[in-house]
């Protein structure tokens with residue numbers, strides 16, 4: 506194994522082991538590859554597939570680094586949870602239908618009440634017409650009575666004197 510660091514060209518030692526990129530197979534010291542401790546240990550234990558900074562820049566969004574893959578999983582799992590909850594909406598629609606039905610019933614009762622009111626208004630207006638007729642005829646009677654009274658008064662005066 507004559508592997509050496511791609512950055513500093515030094516070989517690996519016990520204190521400074523080398524981690525290899527899964528894409529370009531280049532090897533890096535922890536500090537040279539700008540790798541954090543937990544990730545570096547995971548690379549050495551073959552726990553993860555790691556890509557160096559250059560490979561990550563050239564072919565972004567390929568699995569290999571810890572944080573992007575887990576955050577992508579979280580991002581993709583949330584919308585599916587939101588879209589898989591249309592069941593409460595159905596019950597809401599049923600409730601809406603119920604309220605609409607009750608409103609329609611109320612409207613019908615209001616309409617029937619209005620028809621009753623309309624007939625009573627018709628009766629009232631008819632009664633008013635009758636009253637107007639009566640007052641007219643009464644007025645005529647009054648005038649006749651007045652003239653009769655004036656004549657009568659005259660005769661009455663004559664009578665009393």
Ligand SMILES: [Zn+2]
Nearest residue numbers: 510513534537
């Ligand atoms: Zn190095």
Ligand SMILES: [Zn+2]
Nearest residue numbers: 526529557560
């Ligand atoms: Zn690489």
